[in-house]
Amino acid sequence: MGIEGMTEIRCPMCGKENPPELEVCEFCGARLKPMDLSSQGAGEPEGRPKDSGDEPRESTPDWLARIRAQAEDESDREPETQSREDEPESPPQERGGTGGLLDRLGSYQPEEAPGPAAESRGRDLPEATMPESRDRADRDWRDQLEGAAAETGEAGLEGASREVPDWLKSFAEDSEGLEAEEVPPWLARIRAQQRRALQAEEEEAKEAAAGADEDWWEQAMQAEEGPSHDPEEPTPISPEPPDVPFEDTGALERDLAETADSPAFEFPESDLPREQVEGMPGAEPAQFPEAEEADLLPDEPAKPEETPAPEIEVGPFAESPPVEPMIPEGIQEEEPQEELPSTPPLILEGDESDEEEEIEDIDLGSIDLPQWLGELQDIQDSELEEEGAGQVDLEPAKLPSWLEAKRPLETIRPTAEVEPEEGQVVETSGPLAGLRGALSAEPIVAMPRHPTIGGKSLDISERQYARAEILQRMISEESEEVEATRRRRVAVPILRWIVSALLFFAVLVPVLYKGQIFAIPTRWPQELAPLVTMVEALPNDRPMLFVVDYDPGSAGEMERLAGPLLDHAILRGMPVVTLSSRPSGPALSEHLLSALNVPERLDHGDGYYDLGYLAGGQTGVHLFAASPRQAALRGFRPSGEESAASPWSTQILSDVEKLSDFAAVVVLSSGTESARNWVEQTGSRLGTRPLVMVLTTGISPVVRPYYEAQQPQVDGFLAGLRSAVTYEQVLGGSGMASRLWDAYGGGMWVAIGALSVGVAYGVAALALEGRRRGLGNA
């Protein structure tokens, strides 16, 4: 279309101003001057293959000649329409006839769809970004088209395309009036896009109309008039276009116009083969080089959600299947050879969308696939739907901060960084040869790593270990079975209290009672008479040694036992010397002497003397028996008298050199060991001096064998309170022993009574138990 006379040409694609001499937009590469292919029949562009469609273009049919003539007449009659035709932003409603219809068909192509579809319109991709090979092919192709346009001039189907019906003219005028009014920006943008698309499609339609084959057009018309097809149903593709004669172009145009205006019209999917559809004049959106790539893939039908109906005024043709544009055969053959090398071997994330869109742009339904391949395609579609339905938008898992802190560094795998496409290596061998960015297994698999399981021992501090111990102890204590603690019953020792009270009462009452409860024994013990006789026979010029070897607990009994004998010795005028092989002996000696009023009756050092403690136990006894002066070096002097003098220098001990120098040795013992020690260690040292044992009732059986032997080692024996009481009776008075006789008797009988009750109770219990057993056995 010639636009001479104007200073600048506005690019129909990008809307920018270009110098009038340019054929192609310097910004987007879109063609500025529409190519009139109506004159292609007169002359072929250079370089065009001569074996493809030469014959139809050289012999112009009659119907085409009529259309051209009519178009020339109308162009002369309607200059205003032509000027509007030159306006790039003119709405599609301005166009009439077949060209307007085809423009509208092209306008419903997915405009917003990026990628090849957008490139086909030359809007988004500038020429500088095109690959060099593609650019070279496009330029050749453009040169051919420019040459053809120069030969054909402005004649052709332009005039025919400007045939606009009256009703459409009024609608276009209304649209112009609306545009003059103030429109919102969003609506202006939509309309601008719509105009650009329509303009591009208009030019394509013009070119297609010029180069359309008569047979193809007739077939397309027949397809439109035929029964409607399911849009989902794939269109069979026949290998060769059918040879259908074209009959009436005017009637066809009228039918198309009526069909397009009908709101309930649904564009039927053509049953024509793919090659025929591509050869349709109106199906070729543009002859720009950018459109070649898009034309290889069928355009995706316009989606309602992508192009809102109220804004774009999507007509019924939006649902129409894509119509393959007519592309010169030479270009069609060259494109696959040039496009395949440029296909990226590795599809990255950013390219996946393009690839998917390309895949989506391919109308698989229009391809006649074999039956087995169609079934496979159905299965894949169903699987994809299931995967899509099963996908859940899950948020990536995140480790807690404390767990992330404890995570060993070795377990953190290095993040695989995807290199840009330029930096990716092209696979050179194997089935993936030629692919770029194929994942190489070696860097990850062969990467040396530390084992993440059980490779290290737990490194904990002492404090943590102590806490772990406490925790483990707590857990173990919780798991342990706790024995039920028996609640200790507060038992009142009634029996003890009763027995104690009875004993106390039995002992206390006789002491308080002045009378005699129990009769004084009149029967002398067997050993008492020899003892009394022996004491009477002792010389009174020699001291009598009293060995105090009893415990303080036995003092009460021992003092009563020793009392009569000591009194007997004092009565006879014998000096009394005390000695003890026990540490508490000297004090007990003093207590004994005090109990018998010896200090009041005798002078210390003259009538009595305490040699004190004899250390060494059995050895000390032996030493004392061997050499009294060397064994006892210091006497017990409670009054402080004769502190500096040796005990052996006193009058009472001055004549004592050895053990036999004592008149007699009287051992007061409450224990068997001390009694035996004195018997065993002094036997040979006493000579003819008697050894007298004054013992408690408890140990008397142990010592009595020494007394009752054929060669007795003990010459005198006095044991028990009964003997002491009897001894006192012999001495003719009542001493301490006699005063305890009633208390002693009372205590004994309480004990006898308690034991008797206990025995009776036990015997009864045994009898009852035996009776129960007897009854049970019976």
Place this chain on the structure above:
Amino acid sequence: MRLGIHWIWAGIAGLAGGLVLLGYFVDFELMSQVQLSLMEVTALLASGALLLGLVNLVSVHIRKVGDQESDWPYSAVLVLTLLFTLVVGVGLGPDSGFMLAVFNSIQLPVEASLMALLSVTLIISGFRLLQRRSGWGSLVFVATVLIVLMVSAPWPGGDQGLLGELRAWLRAEIVQVLAVGGARGILIGVALGAIATGARVLLAVERPYGD
């Protein structure tokens, strides 16, 4: 056979024991002097051992007090009283009036009371014996105790009469025959044990002084 140092100690112990034992059987002056000398050393060592025992006792109870072991207050009382009596005894002398008063006012009544409690405990034990451990042995034991007590206890009527004669006879038979027979057996056993132990020590079979 390796000659160790323990044989030296064994030789010394055997020699000393043999000399002391020989002094009992040999009436020889030199032998008696040697025996007495050895026994004096023994007595001296026994006194030192008593002192060491006293120190050990104090240290054990002081540790118990420091570690707050069970019944540590009793240990504290023991240590305090021991130190008190030790200081007073060393200062004033064991035969001082204060020490005698302490003994007569504390130690003597306490031990006498313990002896009195022993009598109560024995009575209650005899009372419960058949209930806790029923059997013929227990019955015989308790019956013997009752008999001995009855024949030993003063009777209100005295020892006169046939009953008195019977009690005297029973008492003599039980205390002077049965009990003495048992005691003799005990004494013979003790003597045999002492002879065996002495022989083992003299022959260095048993070494209480250590290896």
